[in-house]
Amino acid sequence: MAKMAAVSLILLLSAFVWHSQAVFNRPNEIKLENNEYTDVLVAIHKDVPEDQRIVDRLKEIFTEASRDLYVATNNRAFFKQVKILIPNTWSKKPEYLPAGTETFERANVRVDVPNPLYGDNPYVQQKGGCGEGGDYMHLTPQYVVDKPYGEMYWGPNGKTFVHEWGHLRWGLFDEYGFDGATGESYPHFYRASVGGVEPTRCSAKVAGNSQHMVTGAPCQLIPATGVYEPECRFYPDFSGNRATASYMFMHFLSEVTGFCHSDPEGDPLSYHNREAPNKHNSVCGGQSAWDVMNKHQDFAGGANRPRAVETTDPDFVLLQQSDFFRIVLVLDVSGSMQGEPIRRLNQVARRFICSTVFFGTSVGVVTFSEDASIDHPVVSVNSPAVRNDLIAAVPTSTGGATCIGCGLLKGIEALEDVGPPQGGVLLLVTDGEENRDPRISDVIPELITKRVIVATIAFSRGADPLLQSLALRTGGLSFFSGIHDSTALDNAFSATFEATAGGKGVKLLSEDKIITGRQTYANHVYVDNTVGENTTFSISWLDGRRPTVTVETPLGLVITEGNPIYDVTSDTITIEIPGTAMPGKWAYNITNNGPDEQNITVIVTSNPLNNNEPITVTAQVSTVSLDYSSSRPTALKIYASVRRGYLPVIGAVVKVLIEKPPHDQVEEITLLDNGAGADGARNDGIYSRYFFGFTANGRYGVSVKVDNTQGDAGYIVINRARSSGAPPLNPDTGYTSGGNVQQEPLEQFQRMTTGGVFEVDGVPSGGVSTRDMLPPSRVDDLAVVEVSYADATVTLRWTALGDDFDQGGPAHYVEIRYGHHFDQLADDFHGSASVNHSQVLQGSLTSPPEPGSAQTIVILVPDRGDNVTFVFAVRMCDEADNCGDPSNIVSANLEFIPEPVYVNDTVAWAIVGCALGVAVLATILALFYCKVWKPRSIKPAKSAQLASANDNPAFVPTV
Ligand SMILES: *[C@@H]1O[C@H](CO)[C@@H](O)[C@H](O)[C@H]1NC(C)=O
Numbered sequence: 001m002a003k004m005a006a007v008s009l010i011l012l013l014s015a016f017v018w019h020s021q022a023v024f025n026r027p028n029e030i031k032l033e034n035n036e037y038t039d040v041l042v043a044i045h046k047d048v049p050e051d052q053r054i055v056d057r058l059k060e061i062f063t064e065a066s067r068d069l070y071v072a073t074n075n076r077a078f079f080k081q082v083k084i085l086i087p088n089t090w091s092k093k094p095e096y097l098p099a100g101t102e103t104f105e106r107a108n109v110r111v112d113v114p115n116p117l118y119g120d121n122p123y124v125q126q127k128g129g130c131g132e133g134g135d136y137m138h139l140t141p142q143y144v145v146d147k148p149y150g151e152m153y154w155g156p157n158g159k160t161f162v163h164e165w166g167h168l169r170w171g172l173f174d175e176y177g178f179d180g181a182t183g184e185s186y187p188h189f190y191r192a193s194v195g196g197v198e199p200t201r202c203s204a205k206v207a208g209n210s211q212h213m214v215t216g217a218p219c220q221l222i223p224a225t226g227v228y229e230p231e232c233r234f235y236p237d238f239s240g241n242r243a244t245a246s247y248m249f250m251h252f253l254s255e256v257t258g259f260c261h262s263d264p265e266g267d268p269l270s271y272h273n274r275e276a277p278n279k280h281n282s283v284c285g286g287q288s289a290w291d292v293m294n295k296h297q298d299f300a301g302g303a304n305r306p307r308a309v310e311t312t313d314p315d316f317v318l319l320q321q322s323d324f325f326r327i328v329l330v331l332d333v334s335g336s337m338q339g340e341p342i343r344r345l346n347q348v349a350r351r352f353i354c355s356t357v358f359f360g361t362s363v364g365v366v367t368f369s370e371d372a373s374i375d376h377p378v379v380s381v382n383s384p385a386v387r388n389d390l391i392a393a394v395p396t397s398t399g400g401a402t403c404i405g406c407g408l409l410k411g412i413e414a415l416e417d418v419g420p421p422q423g424g425v426l427l428l429v430t431d432g433e434e435n436r437d438p439r440i441s442d443v444i445p446e447l448i449t450k451r452v453i454v455a456t457i458a459f460s461r462g463a464d465p466l467l468q469s470l471a472l473r474t475g476g477l478s479f480f481s482g483i484h485d486s487t488a489l490d491n492a493f494s495a496t497f498e499a500t501a502g503g504k505g506v507k508l509l510s511e512d513k514i515i516t517g518r519q520t521y522a523n524h525v526y527v528d529n530t531v532g533e534n535t536t537f538s539i540s541w542l543d544g545r546r547p548t549v550t551v552e553t554p555l556g557l558v559i560t561e562g563n564p565i566y567d568v569t570s571d572t573i574t575i576e577i578p579g580t581a582m583p584g585k586w587a588y589n590i591t592n593n594g595p596d597e598q599n600i601t602v603i604v605t606s607n608p609l610n611n612n613e614p615i616t617v618t619a620q621v622s623t624v625s626l627d628y629s630s631s632r633p634t635a636l637k638i639y640a641s642v643r644r645g646y647l648p649v650i651g652a653v654v655k656v657l658i659e660k661p662p663h664d665q666v667e668e669i670t671l672l673d674n675g676a677g678a679d680g681a682r683n684d685g686i687y688s689r690y691f692f693g694f695t696a697n698g699r700y701g702v703s704v705k706v707d708n709t710q711g712d713a714g715y716i717v718i719n720r721a722r723s724s725g726a727p728p729l730n731p732d733t734g735y736t737s738g739g740n741v742q743q744e745p746l747e748q749f750q751r752m753t754t755g756g757v758f759e760v761d762g763v764p765s766g767g768v769s770t771r772d773m774l775p776p777s778r779v780d781d782l783a784v785v786e787v788s789y790a791d792a793t794v795t796l797r798w799t800a801l802g803d804d805f806d807q808g809g810p811a812h813y814v815e816i817r818y819g820h821h822f823d824q825l826a827d828d829f830h831g832s833a834s835v836n837h838s839q840v841l842q843g844s845l846t847s848p849p850e851p852g853s854a855q856t857i858v859i860l861v862p863d864r865g866d867n868v869t870f871v872f873a874v875r876m877c878d879e880a881d882n883c884g885d886p887s888n889i890v891s892a893n894l895e896f897i898p899e900p901v902y903v904n905d906t907v908a909w910a911i912v913g914c915a916l917g918v919a920v921l922a923t924i925l926a927l928f929y930c931k932v933w934k935p936r937s938i939k940p941a942k943s944a945q946l947a948s949a950n951d952n953p954a955f956v957p958t959v
């Protein structure tokens with residue numbers, strides 16, 4: 001029991017850290033106070049052509065959504081203030097306020113060109129578990145502008161928005177069955193414990209009927225699964241439905257005005273259906289939407305009680321991004337920076353000005369010790385001479401006390417010298433605790449009022465803990481870099497620039513190497529064909545003689561000293577490949593020319609080619625501060641998103657290096673995109689893993705390395721046959737093949753980035769011994785893959801988990817329990833019958849496979865025949881009998897089902913049907929298909945065609 005409690009605490013913990021979700025690329029923080037959501041940020045991407053209708057329509061959509069949200073939350077929440085960020089590529093207007101910390105990347109709602117996986121279908125990028133909010137909602141310009149089109153396919157704009165808000169804000173999941181483009185699959189039907197086949201729905205009172213999506217014929221049972229054929233769908237009765245929930249199921253039905261709840265006294269028409277095998281129940285362990293919402297900070301403990309309001313109309317604030325990006329380096333030159341720290345800082349700052357900062361950016365330099373000075377005013381970097389001036393201003397010497405507040409105030413002053421400071425960035429690098437007034441806390445209010453972003457780099461474990469909250473409160477990023485670690489410092493500089501300036505530079509490689517005297521170090525880097533412009537090798541050292549570098553191109557040309565592109569400036573060798581570097585393997589050798597060992601930093605950067613979406617990686621950690629105590633084993637999640645544009649890159653090798661206190665040891669873990677353990681969804685390009693190897697209190701730094709040197713990676717593309725927006729004519733085309741992910745192979749590539757820092761407290765001295773203290777994670781993808789009446793067997797499958805959460809070696813054993821009644825198994829797992837060894841015909845209960853791989857078990861059941869339905873749940877356990885929470889529950893029917901009989905040729909029938917223009921059927925199907933089947937994209941041209949064929953208003957969802 002104690003172990004179980006520990007696990008639930010962990011889940012709770014991750015559910016409640018919503019507000020501090022990620023230190024890096026953190027979404028804009030929305031507030032809910034007094035029933036009013038404020039600070040909701042919507043941003044239009046700069047590549048979206050200027051169109052005033054987008055702004056006008058966004059206002060309409062929010063106004064409608066606010067009204068619907070107020071009703072859906074039982075008068076507990078609505079939109080009060082919405083900020084719309086207009087890109088700087090659009091024309092300037094006097095009513096636009098200048099943007100401060102608002103950026104497209106941080107927006108809660110994005111208006112951007114379609115993600116090819118979803119087309120114009122609104123969706124939320126959701127990577128966390130139950131109750132953890134999503135990253136952003138994505139609406140396309142076409143969806144926003146063309147109201148009839150949006151409503152035709154997805155229902156009323158306001159209600160669609162509230163559905164997505166459920167994902168984005170409260171971490172709810174879909175309550176319908178679906179087969180997603182990335183291979184995720186949840187059944188459309190299931191065997192209910194009351195008997196019979198039920199559609200996956202919430203509430204169970206939603207009216208409609210089930211039929212074959214191509215032929216319209218009644219659904220037939222399939223012997224191998226005991227449920228309907230894969231092409232069978234539930235069609236709602238638009239006019240006859242009386243069910244009032246749920247928004248996460250069919251929000252577009254006119255009677256649906258709320259979320260499912262589990263209050264026995266409440267409205268039975270919106271009562272939660274916990275048996276439905278949808279993603280929401282699987283991930284949230286059968287909790288209703290309201291159960292989850294009531295644990296969210298918005299409503300927990302009765303917060304934001306129902307309140308009557310005069311209007312739910314939101315106020316809108318229009319902001320526009322500034323044309324020029326300003327960054328002031330605010331550098332610590334106090335006495336404690338003496339020696340290696342200042343030399344390293346100098347080197348990295350110079351490299352930053354030289355190669356990271358792009359043409360036209362404005363840069364200034366401020367230094368501080370016991371007071372501060374502007375060492376170089378903010379100027380636009382528009383010539384090599386300006387770059388050199390700035391580089392010359394980067395400090396080399398130190399002395400005195402530490403007044404961080406002085407530095408920040410000088411930074412504001414430097415920004416104000418060239419115009420209004422809002423939106424300007426101060427990049428603060430410091431190693432020390434402040435010991436002079438004014439303090440950080442004294443200047444935070446001014447920074448917030450003037451809307452200046454502060455990114456902080458703690459250049460020592462001793463640096464002031466306030467640095468993280470300073471960044472958090474002003475919208476900046478926060479990093480930690482060890483003294484000897486040039487690459488972490490360099491990554492922090494470039495990540496700040498990318499996140500705030502929208503820089504497009506791509507880091508291919510960064511490494512710190514110790515090379516012994518007179519030795520040569522050889523390595524290589526892959527340049528892929530999505531990048532290549534101005535590829536730069538930069539090699540730096542602090543001590544010893546100048547090393548010699550040779551670089552060999554994929555064609556075998558050797559670049560070395562004496563080549564005009566081989567530049568040596570003080571302690572850095574730079575080789576910039578002119579034009580576009582050829583894709584392929586670039587080898588390099590570095591020779592230490594001195595007798596002693598030498599620490600060398602290698603950084604290789606490149607830029608995307610025009611018209612080519614580069615592969616990018618961004619990293620996040622689930623929380624910035626964590627309180628560990630041995631009575632409460634705890635972990636955080638680390639995420640890395642690998643994409644090409646919006647398309648997920650799968651099959652890449654993603655490794656995280658965690659720099660740990662007290663001595664900067666590095667632990668390496670591999671992140672997985674397998675939908676198990678910490679990973680929310682398989683094949684979404686977001687690789688995740690738990691981390692719990694805490695060694696001591698203090699700051700932990702995270703950097704991420706992605707490579708495809710094995711050549712196994714690819715990016716997901718839409719399978720045209722499955723995503724064209726019309727039902728497939730051939731029932732054989734992969735409708736249920738959840739694993740049938742379409743991908744384009746990628747050539748070899750490498751990327752690096754940083755995931756920022758997190759801070760841990762309460763670690764027992766000597767560190768955390770995780771050995772068999774932590775249970776395996778909860779299984780949430782248990783599925784019935786086959787049922788056999790003849791053999792009286794059920795085949796179950798799930799993704800195996802590790803000994804400790806999702807890692808360590810394989811778990812020790814598996815416990816499978818079953819029964820006839822869903823409620824009994826759900827409420828009393830331990831009291832239900834367990835599957836014993838003699839019932840296992842294939843697979844094994846005692847030797848689970850490697851974590852992350854599929855585990856399949858064939859079970860002999862004790863009974864079969866009419867009305868015989870079994871329900872199953874599993875949990876995985878370790879050697880010390882620590883077990884995960886019970887999995888999602890699945891059901892299997894053991895009655896005799898004859899082979900279904902099909903009309904001679906279903907395919908021909910359907911073709912003829914369509915060709916003859918059985919428009920009504922086609923339209924119902926198209927409508928239904930697009931609206932309900934969210935994760936599938938539709939092709940606008942085709943949809944428009946179908947839409948215009950629709951002249952039967954009965955099938956258009958009513959507003
Ligand atoms: C590449 O370098 C050239 C010459 O320095 C410059 O004009 C161009 O803007 C650079 N391209 C990028 C993407 O930085």
Ligand SMILES: *[C@@H]1O[C@H](CO)[C@@H](O)[C@H](O)[C@H]1NC(C)=O
Pocket residue numbers: 520522550551552558587588589
């Ligand atoms: C690096 O050194 C090895 C061994 O001396 C040599 O075979 C290789 O060609 C060198 N590569 C480059 C790029 O100079």
Ligand SMILES: *[C@@H]1O[C@H](CO)[C@@H](O)[C@H](O)[C@H]1NC(C)=O
Pocket residue numbers: 484514542543597598599
């Ligand atoms: C080189 O790096 C190592 C570990 O990062 C460090 O212990 C050592 O002091 C460094 N040596 C020099 C000469 O900087």
Ligand SMILES: *[C@@H]1O[C@H](CO)[C@@H](O)[C@H](O)[C@H]1NC(C)=O
Pocket residue numbers: 194195866867
């Ligand atoms: C199966 O259940 C149905 C409805 O619950 C009932 O009418 C029927 O008699 C049952 N059949 C058997 C064999 O128990």
